[in-house]
Amino acid sequence: MRVSVIRPSWEVVIRRVVVAAVAALALALAVGGGAQAWVAAERRGALAQREVAELRVDDALAAARDDLGARAASSAAWDAAGAAALQADARAALGSAVARARGTLEASAGTLGDDAPRTALAAQLDVAQSEGPTASPAVIRRLTAAVTGAEQAVHAAVADEEARAAAAQEAAREAAQAATTPAARAGASTSGGASAATDRCATTYGGPAFYTSAPTDGGDGSNGRLPGSALSAVSWARDSRGTPFYLRSDAAAALERLNAAFRAALGHDLALDLTYRDYDTQVAMRAALGSVAAVPGTSSHGTGLALDVPELPCDYGWDSAARAWLVANGPAYGWVSPAWARQGGSNPEYWHYEYRG
Ligand SMILES: [Zn+2]
Known part of the structure; x- marks a missing residue:
């Protein structure tokens, strides 16, 4: 007997091809739609993040403005405190320079043949004492420098005197030695x-x-x-x-x-x-x-x-x-x-x- 092979008709084949094509198209569309949705979601996420970042920037700017304002408000008080501290520092420096110079003046009494450097130092100390208490920091600094300079002149004169004395002693020693x-x-x-x-x-x-x-x-x-x-x-x-x-x-x-x-x-x-x-x-x-x-x-x-x-x-x-x-x-x-x-x-x-x- 002849085996009958049932062949699909062309119609069936075409239908299957069409169905497959439609399915493929649907799949493609579905995939494309999904991608679009994902891109949209991503974009929304990025926008949200940008908004958050912008808010943070706004916050930072506001904080900076507040800080500047606070600084401006306190700068006047700061200046006043700084000036007072400056004056106190200058007075303290003058005080210690005067104390040191007084010590030098006392210690050098009777040591100089020419007392002019000590007289000058005493005069500077008088000036510092009379003008120091009411002077501005700049003037106090000048007074301090003048006292210190006069004191150094006394030190130099005492050193000269000592050098001369040492030389005379050495000469005397040599003379005594030569004589004997x-x-x-x-x-x-x-x-x-x-x-x-x-x-x-x-x-x-x-x-x-x-x-x-x-x-x-x-x-x-x-x-x-x-x-x-x-x-x-x-x-x-x-x-x-x-x-x-x-x-x-x-x-x-x-x-x-x-x-x-x-x-x-x-x-x-x-x-x-x-x-x-x-x-x-x-x-x-x-x-x-x-x-x-x-x-x-x-x-x-x-x-x-x-x-x-x-x-x-x-x-x-x-x-x-x-x-x-x-x-x-x-x-x-x-x-x-x-x-x-x-x-x-x-x-x-x-x-x-x-x-x-
Ligand atoms: Zn005499």
């Missing part, structure tokens, strides 16, 4: 023997002898008439007649301190020849010595503020170690070699020293 070397002693003996050396070292004063004075009984305190209550005797020496060496009490106390340092440096006490000189002795000296002696009633010895060491050139003369020490170190104790008594001065006297406090 065998060569120097041999030179002295070959140039005329012991008598020549003795002559060179002897005093050149050939006039009548004068002695230091005791306090004046009932003295009125004027030159040459000082009572015992104004004077003190030094502890380590008396003159050849046994009279103590009197000086005004503050000058005597300072000389005690000077002598201790002198003894430590040179190995012996400071020798004295004359200290206080009463009026009658001044009259006698003027009569004997003429214009070399002071007009009676004007001698610095009459105030108890002067001393003479022995007129022995080798012991206390111009080139002696003792004089070098006294000139360098005496001022620290208030005792000076006055300008008029120095070499080149109006009346050179290497033996004469005065107390200047």
Whole structure:
């Protein structure tokens, strides 16, 4: 028998193709629609995010505006507080500069041959004291700088003085060393023997002898008439007649301190020849010595503020170690070699020293 194969008719085939095509189209449409919906959703999401971001920006701007406003509002108060702090700082700096300078002024008392830098500093301190309390910060800063500058000038002057003293001490040490070397002693003996050396070292004063004075009984305190209550005797020496060496009490106390340092440096006490000189002795000296002696009633010895060491050139003369020490170190104790008594001065006297406090 013939197997009958049932073949689909063309109609069926076409229908199937159409159905498949329609299904494919539907699927394509469905997929396309889904994609569109997804894109739309994405876009909505992005918009929402942008809105959120914009809101955040708005918030940040508002906060920044608030901050600026707050700063502007507080700036006036801030300025006022700053100015007060500035003034307080300037005053504090001036206060410590003044305190420091006062210390320098006190510590340097009596150390300078020329007191001009200390006088200038004292004047600056007066100005700072009178103007400082009411001055503006800028003026206070200028006052501080002026005080500090004047103080530094005093420090520099003290350093100069110390350098000079050190140089003088060194020169004195060298001179003392040279004088004791065998060569120097041999030179002295070959140039005329012991008598020549003795002559060179002897005093050149050939006039009548004068002695230091005791306090004046009932003295009125004027030159040459000082009572015992104004004077003190030094502890380590008396003159050849046994009279103590009197000086005004503050000058005597300072000389005690000077002598201790002198003894430590040179190995012996400071020798004295004359200290206080009463009026009658001044009259006698003027009569004997003429214009070399002071007009009676004007001698610095009459105030108890002067001393003479022995007129022995080798012991206390111009080139002696003792004089070098006294000139360098005496001022620290208030005792000076006055300008008029120095070499080149109006009346050179290497033996004469005065107390200047
Ligand atoms: Zn004298």
